[in-house]
Amino acid sequence: MEYEAVIGLETHVQLNTKSKMWCGCANAYGAAPNTQVCPVCLGLPGVLPVPNEEALRKTILTGYLLNCEIPRFAKFDRKNYFYPDAPKNYQLTQYDKPSTANGFVEFEFQGGLSRVRITRAHLEEDVGKSFHFDRNSGVDFNRAGVPLMEIVSEPDITSADMAYEYLNALKDILLYGGVSDCDMEKGMVRCDVNVSVRPVGSTGLGAKIEIKNMNSFSGVRRALEYEIPRQIEVVKKGGKLIQSTRRWDDTTGITEEMRTKEHAHDYRYFPEPDMMPLAPTEEWLADVRKLVVELPLARKQRFIREYALPAADAETFKNDVALGNYFEPLAKQSANPKALANWVINNLRAKLTETNEREKTEQAELGIEPADLQLTTLADLKFPPAALLELVALVEAKTISSAAAQQVFAEMYATGQAPAAIVQEKGLAQVSDTGAIEKLCDEAIAASPGPVADYRAGKAAALNALKGYVMKLSKGKANPALAGDILERKLKA
Amino acid sequence: MPNALSLNQLSISELTGRLARREISAREITQACLDQIARVDGTVHAFISHNPADALAQADAADRELAAGVTIAQKPLLGIPIAIKDVLAVKDHPLNCGSKILGKFVSPYDATVIEKMRAAGAVIFGRLNMDEFAMGSSTETSAFGITRNPWDPARIPGGSSGGSAAAVAADEAIATLGTDTGGSIRQPAALCGCVGLKPTYGRVSRYGLTAFASSLDQIGPFTKNIEDSARVLGVISGLDPKDSTSVDVPVPDYVAALDGNIRGLKLGVPKEYLIGGLDPEVKASVDAAIQQYLALGAEIVDISLPHTDYAVATYYIVATAEASANLARFDGIRYGQRVDGADPLELYTRTRGAGFGAEVKRRIILGTYVLSSGYYDAYYLRAQKVRTLIRNDFLAAFKQVDAIITPTTPTAAFKIGEKSGDPLQMYLSDIFTISCNLAGISGISLPCGFTTNPKLPIGLQLLGQPFGEATLLKLAHAYEQSTPWHREKPGTLA
Ligand SMILES: [Zn+2]
Numbered sequence: 001m002e003y004e005a006v007i008g009l010e011t012h013v014q015l016n017t018k019s020k021m022w023c024g025c026a027n028a029y030g031a032a033p034n035t036q037v038c039p040v041c042l043g044l045p046g047v048l049p050v051p052n053e054e055a056l057r058k059t060i061l062t063g064y065l066l067n068c069e070i071p072r073f074a075k076f077d078r079k080n081y082f083y084p085d086a087p088k089n090y091q092l093t094q095y096d097k098p099s100t101a102n103g104f105v106e107f108e109f110q111g112g113l114s115r116v117r118i119t120r121a122h123l124e125e126d127v128g129k130s131f132h133f134d135r136n137s138g139v140d141f142n143r144a145g146v147p148l149m150e151i152v153s154e155p156d157i158t159s160a161d162m163a164y165e166y167l168n169a170l171k172d173i174l175l176y177g178g179v180s181d182c183d184m185e186k187g188m189v190r191c192d193v194n195v196s197v198r199p200v201g202s203t204g205l206g207a208k209i210e211i212k213n214m215n216s217f218s219g220v221r222r223a224l225e226y227e228i229p230r231q232i233e234v235v236k237k238g239g240k241l242i243q244s245t246r247r248w249d250d251t252t253g254i255t256e257e258m259r260t261k262e263h264a265h266d267y268r269y270f271p272e273p274d275m276m277p278l279a280p281t282e283e284w285l286a287d288v289r290k291l292v293v294e295l296p297l298a299r300k301q302r303f304i305r306e307y308a309l310p311a312a313d314a315e316t317f318k319n320d321v322a323l324g325n326y327f328e329p330l331a332k333q334s335a336n337p338k339a340l341a342n343w344v345i346n347n348l349r350a351k352l353t354e355t356n357e358r359e360k361t362e363q364a365e366l367g368i369e370p371a372d373l374q375l376t377t378l379a380d381l382k383f384p385p386a387a388l389l390e391l392v393a394l395v396e397a398k399t400i401s402s403a404a405a406q407q408v409f410a411e412m413y414a415t416g417q418a419p420a421a422i423v424q425e426k427g428l429a430q431v432s433d434t435g436a437i438e439k440l441c442d443e444a445i446a447a448s449p450g451p452v453a454d455y456r457a458g459k460a461a462a463l464n465a466l467k468g469y470v471m472k473l474s475k476g477k478a479n480p481a482l483a484g485d486i487l488e489r490k491l492k493a
Numbered sequence: 494m495p496n497a498l499s500l501n502q503l504s505i506s507e508l509t510g511r512l513a514r515r516e517i518s519a520r521e522i523t524q525a526c527l528d529q530i531a532r533v534d535g536t537v538h539a540f541i542s543h544n545p546a547d548a549l550a551q552a553d554a555a556d557r558e559l560a561a562g563v564t565i566a567q568k569p570l571l572g573i574p575i576a577i578k579d580v581l582a583v584k585d586h587p588l589n590c591g592s593k594i595l596g597k598f599v600s601p602y603d604a605t606v607i608e609k610m611r612a613a614g615a616v617i618f619g620r621l622n623m624d625e626f627a628m629g630s631s632t633e634t635s636a637f638g639i640t641r642n643p644w645d646p647a648r649i650p651g652g653s654s655g656g657s658a659a660a661v662a663a664d665e666a667i668a669t670l671g672t673d674t675g676g677s678i679r680q681p682a683a684l685c686g687c688v689g690l691k692p693t694y695g696r697v698s699r700y701g702l703t704a705f706a707s708s709l710d711q712i713g714p715f716t717k718n719i720e721d722s723a724r725v726l727g728v729i730s731g732l733d734p735k736d737s738t739s740v741d742v743p744v745p746d747y748v749a750a751l752d753g754n755i756r757g758l759k760l761g762v763p764k765e766y767l768i769g770g771l772d773p774e775v776k777a778s779v780d781a782a783i784q785q786y787l788a789l790g791a792e793i794v795d796i797s798l799p800h801t802d803y804a805v806a807t808y809y810i811v812a813t814a815e816a817s818a819n820l821a822r823f824d825g826i827r828y829g830q831r832v833d834g835a836d837p838l839e840l841y842t843r844t845r846g847a848g849f850g851a852e853v854k855r856r857i858i859l860g861t862y863v864l865s866s867g868y869y870d871a872y873y874l875r876a877q878k879v880r881t882l883i884r885n886d887f888l889a890a891f892k893q894v895d896a897i898i899t900p901t902t903p904t905a906a907f908k909i910g911e912k913s914g915d916p917l918q919m920y921l922s923d924i925f926t927i928s929c930n931l932a933g934i935s936g937i938s939l940p941c942g943f944t945t946n947p948k949l950p951i952g953l954q955l956l957g958q959p960f961g962e963a964t965l966l967k968l969a970h971a972y973e974q975s976t977p978w979h980r981e982k983p984g985t986l987a
Contacts, residue, residue: 266866
């Protein structure tokens with residue numbers, strides 16, 4: 001019998017608000033332990049939570065970006081459990097009335113479009129972080145009370161690769177919406193996976209097994225690549241899977257059972273009495289809708305459609321938003337957006353990367369911390385964006401050859417000088433003077449008896465060798481098309 | 494005057510007048526309270542602790558402000574010593590909630606009501622005894638010893654704000670703050686013979702009040718008379734950005750509302766409150782009060798609050814459920830007393846086992862049970878539905894009447910130890926006060942007589958509309974001014 005996997009993901013994302021969820025403490029990564037705390041986020045006696053409106057706004061915005069419904073009534077609940085990193089020993093979360101529900105994410109997968117339904121994206125609070133030393137433990141509460149959004153998918157995912165692509169698509173959407181910095185290394189995105197297996201064609205669900213402790217998207221993929229065959233193996237051998245929670249070990253690459261259903265927590269959820277329910281007004285929602293941005297996939301499709309770009313180029317502009325934003329206004333003015341995209345991706349981006357690498361090395365030598373590096377960005381370029389249009393136009397008009405264009409670009413990148421001025425100054429204009437080119441063609445024919453004979457024997461490609469000779473004689477300035485025409489005429493004569 | 498009252502026996506209104514006229518100093522008032530504490534608190538034990546030097550320093554600061562021309566209009570509590578229930582956070586003061594579990598905890602911040610009273614010039618002093626985490630009706634569950642009723646030291650002062658009521662009754666403070674979750678202000682006020690006001694839920698910020706039951710708790714004043722109650726309420730009320738359950742309703746001039754004119758106001762008498770356990774002397778006093786209201790020109794209307802019978806059960810589900818979560822933070826990890834263990838679970842078990850008293854444990858267990866998977870719908874959810882019915886009862890009644898009149902308690906103060914072995918009997922002593930918190934409305938208790946032998950205070954309860962404190966105070970004031978009860982002082986301590 002053939003088996004298939006049924007996978008659902010719970011993705012926790014820290015929102016990039018200025019302050020924490022219930023208090024004014026900074027929501028910032030990397031401060032010394034317990035320096036970003038106050039009576040509220042430490043859960044001292046008598047404190048009360050006041051919801052951060054920015055966090056609510058970013059949650060609703062996420063709802064819109066994930067095509068969710070926005071219920072007109074939502075609330076926070078207390079999820080009760082004792083753990084040293086939980087200051088109140090209950091976590092505020094949205095249990096049965098989330099702020100957003102019933103959406104979907106669309107993304108490219110295996111050459112087509114896939115859709116994963118979103119059950120809900122709800123808001124909750126992050127907890128502190130435990131540290132264990134030789135003889136004791138400590139808790140850093142800087143992270144306690146940071147707004148955390150949980151995005152729950154329906155079990156629409158069928159493979160490890162699909163889970164990986166879904167997560168990347170989700171991350172792109174969150175980055176586009178500006179709701180989270182999604183920095184995995186700083187723990188801003190954390191995933192739990194629910195996976196079960198069933199015979200292909202069956203619609204029932206197998207025992208749901210939850211996997212925890214993956215700290216990267218590739219970790220999720222690896223965990224599933226391990227877990228799915230494991231479950232199929234168990235079932236094929238006639239074994240029985242039971243609902244349980246397993247822990248992924250990134251080093252050994254296996255999952256291990258943590259607890260089974262009988263030991264599941266009873267979280268005793270109940271509505272948070274310290275806060276009023278949330279009832280967003282139409283006016284407020286309309287303001288949030290103004291923050292809705294174009295989704296990554298839509299942007300890619302639009303770039304392909306509107307600028308006739310190859311998919312790979314559009315993908316580049318989807319992933320590098322700044323580069324795409326640099327490209328788009330120029331493309332609207334360009335007669336040849338595809339050529340422009342080539343320049344932006346293959347020349348400009350390459351050059352900028354090269355500059356950044358050099359800057360990194362130089363600044364590292366000066367002892368500057370990685371976080372404080374000052375790198376050149378698209379906004380710091382010495383030439384105005386329109387100069388790139390001008391450069392492409394010069395090539396299009398055959399005023400300069402593409403070889404010369406490379407030189408012009410290098411110069412304008414270095415100095416900011418206008419392309420036309422560079423062409424003039426360096427004498428890079430193509431020679432289209434028939435008399436001058438005729439002379440060079442005669443020289444080339446005289447010096448290349450082999451290719452001449454080949455061409456006359458019917459090998460059309462031999463013309464290229466002669467053309468190259470002419471270009472070399474002209475130091476790259478001869479108009480190659482014109483040279484070709486003249487050579488052809490002379491050889492056929 | 495041969496029988497002149499000492500300063501600690503005077504009301505806020507009297508003292509602020511004399512301060513304004515520079516007849517007395519704030520230091521003298523505070524000193525008078527401290528002297529009275531030294532004289533009687535060995536018996537009463539209203540205070541868990543107090544810091545005389547700190548109180549006098551605040552009084553001196555008030556005197557300097559008075560000398561600099563600050564007026565009572567600018568700072569309505571300037572120089573008035575007000576003592577605080579041990580459940581409210583006062584910066585740099587101990588905060589124990591009547592419990593062992595907080596150990597040597599000192600609050601690093603002020604509750605909003607404390608900030609407001611400081612801004613109004615009050616001298617904030619002392620930690621008043623209470624039932625542990627406000628769970629109790631007698632102040633017997635405190636980890637800091639029992640508080641005695643100033644009218645009879647063999648009897649309880651009521652609870653949970655027993656220290657707050659006893660301190661006012663024994664003239665150890667001019668006014669005090671307490672909290673009321675199911676009657677914890679009104680019941681001890683009734684049993685100690687002072688005025689206790691429970692404001693509408695949302696009227697006063699709860700920020701800095703260590704929560705027992707978040708959806709029921711309110712902070713309110715204990716005072717020697719109604720006018721003082723109005724003065725303190727005016728100071729502590731209002732929207733607070735730190736408490737999202739506080740409500741943006743304008744704060745009226747409560748003192749100005751005390752014009753004595755209650756002609757035509759309607760008082761409802763709920764038939765469900767004439768229960769079997771009602772003491773005949775209490776009933777007689779309340780009946781006499783009703784007659785007095787008629788004489789003052791009010792109308793008396795028979796009303797019904799049909800869901801009254803379910804109030805106690807509903808209360809003990811909602812309150813304990815919320816408490817089970819609210820008290821989870823007392824775990825020995827971040828602050829308070831810790832009893833170490835091999836792992837977090839053992840640390841929690843030992844810390845909470847040693848730190849909480851029996852009544853608190855009983856309620857945490859009850860609350861945990863009613864929220865448990867499989868029981869939630871039958872208990873918690875159902876209780877919430879009944880709670881709505883109870884609130885609707887009151888809202889319907891308030892379409893007919895301006896306030897509701899009832900006894901505050903079924904009996905006068907009972908003896909120490911009399912009910913502490915029987916939680917259910919203890920819970921039933923709150924039968925008249927509990928509905929008010931479930932409905933989120935306002936309520937006040939004021940003296941309406943005494944039992945004869947022994948002489949113990951009897952309390953009259955008035956229940957008002959949501960944010961109807963001005964009408965409530967006006968009604969209470971008119972009655973108070975036409976009766977002698979509020980002028981009586983307990984004799985045994987003098
Ligand atoms: Zn904080």
